[in-house]
Amino acid sequence: MTSLSKKVDTIEESQTIAITSLAKKLRAEGKKVISLSAGEPDFPTPENVKQAAIRAINDNFTKYTQNEGMPELREAVAEKFCRDNSMNVTASNILVSNGGKHSIFNALQAICNPGDEVIIPAPYWVSFPEMVKLVDATPVILHTKEEHGFSFTADDLKPLLTSKTKALIINSPSNPTGSVLSEETLRGIANLAAQRDFYVISDEIYEKIIFDGNRHFSIGSIPEVQDRVITASGVSKAYSMTGWRIGFMAANEEIVRRASKIQSQLTSNASSISQAAALEAIKGSQSDVEKMRLSFQHRRDLMMNRLLKIDGITLAKPGGAFYFFPSVKGLIGKSHDGRVLENSSDVASYFLMEAQVALVPGTAFGSDGYIRISYAYSERELTEAVDRMAAAVSRLG
Ligand SMILES: Cc1ncc(COP(=O)(O)O)c(C=O)c1O
Structure with missing residues (x-):
C-alpha cells in the first residue's frame, strides 16, 4: 500500500481527550471514577442562548451564512472587543x-511559512505546538517557572528570538496554569514585538473567567501593536457553549482576508444555528457569565485549601480559568506496592488507579513534575476527589 502522511506522524494526540476517554471507559466498566480532566464548564448553556438557537431553527435560519460569519455577529463581536x-x-x-x-x-x-519559528511559553495548551507543526513551522518553547507564577517577561523572550521568529502565542488566563499575564508584562511584550517585528497570537478564550477583582487586559488594545496582534476568543468557556463550536479572531483586515480565504476552502461558515446562539450570548444578559465566574472562584478557594494539605503537593494560586497546575515533585520517587513513581505520568496513573481520579500529567503541557486538575466540576465531586487523592498519597511509602 502506498504511504500515508508523514506529517501526521509528527503530531501528538491530545492527552486531555485521551484521558477523558479512558475515564469514561473505566466508568462504563463500573469503576467510580471522578474525572477532573476535561476543560469544559459543567454548567448548562444559558437558557436565553438555547432559546435563540431554537428560534433560529424554527425561522429556518439553517442555510449557509457568509463565510466570515453573519454580519450581525461580526458586528456584535467587534462591539464586544471595543467595549x-x-x-x-x-x-x-x-x-x-x-x-x-x-x-x-x-x-x-x-x-506562517515553512521554517518559521513560533514561540510558545510552557506550560502550554496541548494544541499550540501541534498546530504550529501542522503549518510546517517550528515550535520554540519558553519554559516558565512555578516560582514566577508561570509568568514571563519580554527579557525572557529575547534569547529565543531569531531571524526566523514569526510569532509568539500567549494565553492569559492560561490553560493549564490559570496564570494571568499582567498589563505591565503585556506592554513589555508589545514593545518587543514592535521592535523585533513578530506577530502575537493572543488566545483569550478564558477572558471572562478572572478572579480577585482583576480585569482582563488585551494586548491587542495597545495601538502600537494592534496590527500585529491576532486576538482569538469565543463563546465556549464564558457561556458554557463548548459543543456549539463558535470562536472568533480579531486581526488586521489583511490577516482576516487570508484566514477567511482558507476557511472558505475548508469549512465555510460556522453553523448558522450556533451563530444565532452566539449572537444572543454576546448581546443578551451577561448574568450567567458572572454567576459561573463566581462559582469558579469559590471552587478554586475551596480546592486550594484542601490540596495544600496534601503532603508533597505545592501550588501557585491561579488567577483565572478553571485549572490548578500543582507540583507533584514531592511525590516523585515515592512508591506503592514496589512501584516507584518516576514522573508526573506515573503520578497521574497512580491517582487514576488508586484513587479513581482522572487528572492530566504535566508532560501533556510540556512540564513534567506537575499535574493539571480542572475544577469545572460540582463541589461534591471536587471534595470527594481531593479526599480520595489525600488518602492515596498517605498510602505511598
Ligand atoms: C487555551 C485554549 N484555547 C482554545 C481552546 C479551544 O476552545 P474551543 O472549544 O472554542 O475551540 C481551549 C479549549 O480547551 C483552550 O483551553
Whole structure:
C-alpha cells in the first residue's frame, strides 16, 4: 500500500481527550471514577442562548451564512472587543470560525511559512505546538517557572528570538496554569514585538473567567501593536457553549482576508444555528457569565485549601480559568506496592488507579513534575476527589 502522511506522524494526540476517554471507559466498566480532566464548564448553556438557537431553527435560519460569519455577529463581536477589551476594531476585523481552536489554526495558517519559528511559553495548551507543526513551522518553547507564577517577561523572550521568529502565542488566563499575564508584562511584550517585528497570537478564550477583582487586559488594545496582534476568543468557556463550536479572531483586515480565504476552502461558515446562539450570548444578559465566574472562584478557594494539605503537593494560586497546575515533585520517587513513581505520568496513573481520579500529567503541557486538575466540576465531586487523592498519597511509602 502506498504511504500515508508523514506529517501526521509528527503530531501528538491530545492527552486531555485521551484521558477523558479512558475515564469514561473505566466508568462504563463500573469503576467510580471522578474525572477532573476535561476543560469544559459543567454548567448548562444559558437558557436565553438555547432559546435563540431554537428560534433560529424554527425561522429556518439553517442555510449557509457568509463565510466570515453573519454580519450581525461580526458586528456584535467587534462591539464586544471595543467595549470589553478596549480594542479598536470593526466588523471587517472579525472572522467567526468553528471554535476558538479553529480561530488559532486559521491565524497560524494565515501568517506562517515553512521554517518559521513560533514561540510558545510552557506550560502550554496541548494544541499550540501541534498546530504550529501542522503549518510546517517550528515550535520554540519558553519554559516558565512555578516560582514566577508561570509568568514571563519580554527579557525572557529575547534569547529565543531569531531571524526566523514569526510569532509568539500567549494565553492569559492560561490553560493549564490559570496564570494571568499582567498589563505591565503585556506592554513589555508589545514593545518587543514592535521592535523585533513578530506577530502575537493572543488566545483569550478564558477572558471572562478572572478572579480577585482583576480585569482582563488585551494586548491587542495597545495601538502600537494592534496590527500585529491576532486576538482569538469565543463563546465556549464564558457561556458554557463548548459543543456549539463558535470562536472568533480579531486581526488586521489583511490577516482576516487570508484566514477567511482558507476557511472558505475548508469549512465555510460556522453553523448558522450556533451563530444565532452566539449572537444572543454576546448581546443578551451577561448574568450567567458572572454567576459561573463566581462559582469558579469559590471552587478554586475551596480546592486550594484542601490540596495544600496534601503532603508533597505545592501550588501557585491561579488567577483565572478553571485549572490548578500543582507540583507533584514531592511525590516523585515515592512508591506503592514496589512501584516507584518516576514522573508526573506515573503520578497521574497512580491517582487514576488508586484513587479513581482522572487528572492530566504535566508532560501533556510540556512540564513534567506537575499535574493539571480542572475544577469545572460540582463541589461534591471536587471534595470527594481531593479526599480520595489525600488518602492515596498517605498510602505511598
Ligand atoms: C487555551 C485554549 N484555547 C482554545 C481552546 C479551544 O476552545 P474551543 O472549544 O472554542 O475551540 C481551549 C479549549 O480547551 C483552550 O483551553
